[in-house]
Amino acid sequence: MTTPTTTPVASAAASTTRSTRRWLALGFLALAQFLVVLDASIVNIALPVLGAQLGMDTVALAWVITAYVLPFGGLLLLGGRLADRYGHRxxxxxxxxxxxxxxxxxxLAASSGMLLGARAVQGASAALLAPAALALVTQLFPAAADRTKALGIWGAVAGIGSAAGVLLGGVLTAAIGWQAVFYVNVPIGILVVAVIPTLITRDPASTPSRLDYPGAATITGSLVAAVGAFSAAEQVGFANPLTIGLxxxxxxLGISFVLIERRTANPLVPLTVFRNRNLTVGNLAMLLLGxxxxxxxxxxxVYMQAVLHYDALTAGLTQLPLAAALVVVAGLAPSVVAKVGLKGTLIGSLVxxxxxxxxxxxAPSDASFAIHILGPSIVVGIGLGGAFVTATQLAVDxxxxxxxxxxGGLINTSQQIGGALGLAILASVATARTSALETAGIPTPDALTSGFSWVxxxxxxFALIGAxxxxxxxTARQSH
Structure with missing residues (x-):
C-alpha cells in the first residue's frame, strides 16, 4: 500500500513556505541536474585528445569514466539520507x-592522477547534489498534477543533458580543447549556487538522529563493488576473476546491509519504504530503463562512427531528433498522465x-540516416521521454x-546501476556476436552492425521487462 500523503491545504502551505517562486526554483534545480547528466557523456568525445596530452593509454582513459561513476553510483543512497538528516537545500x-x-x-589537471582525483570528487559531489535536488522538487510540488508537470520539465532537461553531451563534447574539444568539457560546468554551477538561496528558504531546524554508520559503509561498499564489477566486465568479461570477485x-556487503537495517534503530534505508509498491515498481522500471x-x-x-564513418560532431548532430522527441514528450507527459493514468503511460512508453x-x-551496415535511423530515433525519443518522467513519478509516489x-537517492541509484549493468551485459553480447561473425568470414562492417543490432x-x-x-x-493514486 502507498504511504498516505498530505492534504491539499497542508501541501500547498509547505510548498509556499519553501519558495514563493517555485517554478523558477525548479529551473535552477534542473540546471544543476543537467550538469550531472551532461558530465556522464560529454567527456567521452574528448578522451582521445585528453589521453594524447596527458599520456594516458586506453586502460587509463577508461578510468576517467570509472572514477566518476564509482563514487556517484556508490554514494547516492548515503547522499540522499544525509540530505534528509541535515537539510536538502x-x-x-x-x-x-x-x-x-x-x-x-x-x-587544470596537468597529470592523470590529478584528473582522476578530480573526477572522483565530481562523482561524490554529484551523489550529494542529485538526490537533494529531486527531494527539493518533491517538496516544492507536493500535489500530483503539479509534480507531474515539474517532473516533465525535469525529464526534459535530463534528456537534453544526455543527448547534448556528445554534441557539446565534440564542439568544445574541437574549438577550445579537452579542458573546456570540464570548464563548462563552472559558470553554470556558480550561477546555481548564487541563485538557489534566494529562491528556496533555509531547511527547517531539526535535531538529526545518529547516522547508521555500519549501514552506510556496507551499502556504499556494495554499490561501489557492483558498479566496479560491471565496469570491469566491459573490459575483461564476466568470467574474469576481478569481475567475479567484485x-x-x-x-x-549487500546481504550484510539488509541484516544491519533490520536490526538498527535508525536505519539508513528503512526497509519498510519498499512496502510502497509504486516506489518499488518505479525503481525497478528505472533500473531497466537505465x-x-x-x-x-x-x-x-559507436555504430555511427565505426560503421557509418560519421565524425564525432556529425554523430552528435544526428542524435538531436531523438533528443527533441524526448524533450517534447516529457513536456506533454502531464497531459497524457491525466488522461491515461501514471501506470498506463509508463507501460505504453516502455512498449x-x-x-x-x-x-x-x-539498420544495415550502409544505412542512410533519413531512411534507416531518423524514424526509429524519434520513436525511441518518444518512449524515453514518457518512461523517464513516469518512472520517476512512481518512485516518489x-x-x-x-x-x-x-x-531521490534510490531512483538515481537505480538509474546508475541499471546503466552500468545494461552496458556491461549488452557490450559483452555485441563483442561476442561480432567476433563470431568475423571468425566466420563476415566482413567487419557487417559483423559490427550485427553486434550492435543485438544491443x-x-x-x-529490458524495456519490455520494465513494462x-x-x-x-x-492503478490509482491517492488524492493529494
Missing part, C-alpha cells in the same frame, strides 16, 4: 559547490521504446518530506 548547495570546484581542478563482494538507455546511446554513437529499438536493430532525499534488441527486451513490472503498479 544545504546538501544540494554543498554538492554543487564541490562539483564546480572539482570541475575546475579537472580542467560481484561476490557486492553480494556479501540499462536500455545507456546501452542505446553507447551502441548508436513504444521497445518498438523503436527493434526498428533501429534493422506517497513519499513524505523526511524520506524525500532517500527516494538494440537486448535494450528492447511487465510496471503493470504491478497501483
Amino acid at each position: 544545504k546538501l544540494f548547495l554543498i554538492g554543487t559547490i564541490g562539483f564546480v570546484a572539482a570541475s575546475m581542478l579537472a580542467g 560481484l561476490a563482494l557486492a553480494i556479501i 540499462a536500455a538507455m545507456v546501452a542505446l546511446f553507447f551502441a548508436l554513437s 513504444v521504446l521497445a518498438a523503436g529499438l527493434v526498428w533501429l536493430a534493422a 506517497g513519499i513524505e518530506g523526511g524520506e524525500a532525499g532517500l527516494a 538494440f534488441l537486448g535494450a528492447a527486451a 511487465a513490472i510496471a503493470s504491478r503498479a497501483h
Whole structure:
C-alpha cells in the first residue's frame, strides 16, 4: 500500500513556505541536474585528445569514466539520507559547490592522477547534489498534477543533458580543447549556487538522529563493488576473476546491509519504504530503463562512427531528433498522465521504446540516416521521454518530506546501476556476436552492425521487462 500523503491545504502551505517562486526554483534545480547528466557523456568525445596530452593509454582513459561513476553510483543512497538528516537545500548547495570546484581542478589537471582525483570528487559531489535536488522538487510540488508537470520539465532537461553531451563534447574539444568539457560546468554551477538561496528558504531546524554508520559503509561498499564489477566486465568479461570477485563482494556487503537495517534503530534505508509498491515498481522500471538507455546511446554513437564513418560532431548532430522527441514528450507527459493514468503511460512508453529499438536493430551496415535511423530515433525519443518522467513519478509516489532525499537517492541509484549493468551485459553480447561473425568470414562492417543490432534488441527486451513490472503498479493514486 502507498504511504498516505498530505492534504491539499497542508501541501500547498509547505510548498509556499519553501519558495514563493517555485517554478523558477525548479529551473535552477534542473540546471544543476543537467550538469550531472551532461558530465556522464560529454567527456567521452574528448578522451582521445585528453589521453594524447596527458599520456594516458586506453586502460587509463577508461578510468576517467570509472572514477566518476564509482563514487556517484556508490554514494547516492548515503547522499540522499544525509540530505534528509541535515537539510536538502544545504546538501544540494554543498554538492554543487564541490562539483564546480572539482570541475575546475579537472580542467587544470596537468597529470592523470590529478584528473582522476578530480573526477572522483565530481562523482561524490554529484551523489550529494542529485538526490537533494529531486527531494527539493518533491517538496516544492507536493500535489500530483503539479509534480507531474515539474517532473516533465525535469525529464526534459535530463534528456537534453544526455543527448547534448556528445554534441557539446565534440564542439568544445574541437574549438577550445579537452579542458573546456570540464570548464563548462563552472559558470553554470556558480550561477546555481548564487541563485538557489534566494529562491528556496533555509531547511527547517531539526535535531538529526545518529547516522547508521555500519549501514552506510556496507551499502556504499556494495554499490561501489557492483558498479566496479560491471565496469570491469566491459573490459575483461564476466568470467574474469576481478569481475567475479567484485560481484561476490557486492553480494556479501549487500546481504550484510539488509541484516544491519533490520536490526538498527535508525536505519539508513528503512526497509519498510519498499512496502510502497509504486516506489518499488518505479525503481525497478528505472533500473531497466537505465540499462536500455545507456546501452542505446553507447551502441548508436559507436555504430555511427565505426560503421557509418560519421565524425564525432556529425554523430552528435544526428542524435538531436531523438533528443527533441524526448524533450517534447516529457513536456506533454502531464497531459497524457491525466488522461491515461501514471501506470498506463509508463507501460505504453516502455512498449513504444521497445518498438523503436527493434526498428533501429534493422539498420544495415550502409544505412542512410533519413531512411534507416531518423524514424526509429524519434520513436525511441518518444518512449524515453514518457518512461523517464513516469518512472520517476512512481518512485516518489506517497513519499513524505523526511524520506524525500532517500527516494531521490534510490531512483538515481537505480538509474546508475541499471546503466552500468545494461552496458556491461549488452557490450559483452555485441563483442561476442561480432567476433563470431568475423571468425566466420563476415566482413567487419557487417559483423559490427550485427553486434550492435543485438544491443538494440537486448535494450528492447529490458524495456519490455520494465513494462511487465510496471503493470504491478497501483492503478490509482491517492488524492493529494
